Amino acid sequence: MLAEAARQIERYRDDPDADFDLPLDVRGTPFQAKVWRALSRIPRGETRTYGAIAKALGSAARAVGQACGENRFPVVIPCHRVVAASGLGGFAHARGGYLMDAKRWLLRHERAI
Helix, strand or coil, X not given: CHHXXXXXXXXXXXXXXXXXXXXXXXXXXXXXXXXXXXXXXXXXXXXXXXXXXXXXXXXXXXXXXXXXXXXXXXXXXXXXXXEECCECCCECCECCCHHHHXXXXXXXXXXXX
């Protein structure tokens, strides 16, 4: 399974339109699961704000951000496509450093910024 995951990640690295087809063991609260399903519906090359997702789910932007931060599969369940109303927001509970560099790279790779 690990070899297949590596193959799919490499395929994504070469082609941002490549799809993932991995049997993920996604565990979280019912609210987190709702957020993660919403993230999975954001098309490549597009972003959504925490507030827009919160509004669609009848929740608060901060709660959506916390659910994004708890996502254990951030490339496959694309939490990098969620941004703040006035900037990039965070990534994996980080507001700076290499994780934010990774978010910028992912968004550029997908032509979203």
